Amino acid sequence: MTVSNNEDNIRLIVVPSNLQTPFKTIKPYKGSQLVVNSGRVYELNKANFKDPHNTAQKLTKKQQPLKTIFLAALDVSKDSLMVGKNCELWIATKYNPVYLLLDFFTNALSRENVRMVSFQDLLEQFERSETLQDLVDNGIDLQQPLLQICESVDENGETFYKPSMHKIVGYLSSKVDRLAQNLPSALVAATKKKLVLPGFEPTDEVLQVRKKLLAIELIGSYVDAKYLEELKKLYPTEILDSYMVEYKKKEQMTALAEENINTLNGMNAANPKKRKVEKKVARKEVKKVAVGKGALDGFFKRKV
Incomplete structure (x- = not known):
């Protein structure tokens, strides 16, 4: 397959494969970009190509992660490969609105007496939060998340809720x-x-x-x-x-031992000791001469 397009910058968003309709963006919440689709909430997270915990990861000469992305059509017979060298990769993951509700109830839980309120009353309170209001306007069900963190009671066909620290x-x-x-x-x-x-x-x-x-x-x-x-x-x-x-104790003992070894090595390097080499004196071997075979034996015999 040949490359039909080469782009320096590509912003790729990975979404679940079963989506039938486009995402709808709502107002960011505390730096988080939220989107909705078919009654569900997703959070867009920018991928960090560099994994600080993976020492075996291959990096460029400038110690940067590789950011090349290859995009190709499912039909391999078509020239539809796109290469991006400096890319952004965003991943859409499911986001539970319960975290928005927890933030919303933080002040309420600081009060001693928290009364139960109907869902309709809560909807009116949610108007103070642009993000929660956006979720309601886009048909996101907040009653199920409320049940996960609230005490609830049903009266006359209506459910009343009260945030509970125990359930949270x-x-x-x-x-x-x-x-x-x-x-x-x-x-x-x-x-x-x-x-x-x-x-x-x-x-x-x-x-x-x-x-x-x-x-x-x-x-x-x-x-x-x-x-x-x-x-x-x-x-x-x-x-x-x-x-x-x-x-900590083991770490200190190890550090102290290494310090002592380094100190000792430094002292040895500064004051090298010369070994005294004892010279070995070679002993001259005296040959034994048999009786009557010496050099003076003949002289004494002539005198006799």
């Missing part, structure tokens, strides 16, 4: 547990590497605690610190804390 923490905890089991392998490897010293490695229990904390940090980019404080209470870190105390 339970919902976020389920997300933490799922995230912890599906963290990128490069991130897990980099995390474990930071906990390892020669002859000193973390147990599986320590790694599990660390992965849960990583998952909480990821969720922290979506929810208020108030929720995170309550969420962390469900995940004790004593085993990790104890390990880190021993890790």
Whole structure:
């Protein structure tokens, strides 16, 4: 297949394959670009081609990730290949409106007495949030997300809601547990590497605690610190804390040992010792002469 087009800049958005209608963009929310389609909400995330946790990733001479994208038609008989060398890749992932609701209820949960209100009353309150109002105007169902984080009661055919910290923490905890089991392998490897010293490695229990904390940090980019404080209470870190105390001791001992070795090597280099070489004196071998065979034996015999 030949290249029919070569573009320096391509902005590619990857969307689910079962979409039948185009995306509709709504107002950004706290830096997140949200779009709606067929009653569902999606978030557009710009791909970071450089993985800071993958040391084996191939980079350019300028230490930049490769950003070339090849686009081709399904019919290989057509010249429809497009090559982009400096590209943007955006990925549309499902976004649960529950995170918008959590942000909306942050102030309400700070009050001592929170009363139950009908869904119609909530819709009127949602008008204060442009993003929530956009979701309502585009036919996004907010009642199901409300049930995930609110206490509810049905009276006379109408449902009343009240945000519940207990239900909120339970919902976020389920997300933490799922995230912890599906963290990128490069991130897990980099995390474990930071906990390892020669002859000193973390147990599986320590790694599990660390992965849960990583998952909480990821969720922290979506929810208020108030929720995170309550969420962390469900995940004790004593085993990790104890390990880190021993890790610090081992690290200091290793650093001290290396410092002592370097100091000793420096002293040896500054004051080299000369070895005294003992000279070996070669002994002259004296040959034994048999009796009567010596050089003076004949002389004494003539005198006799």
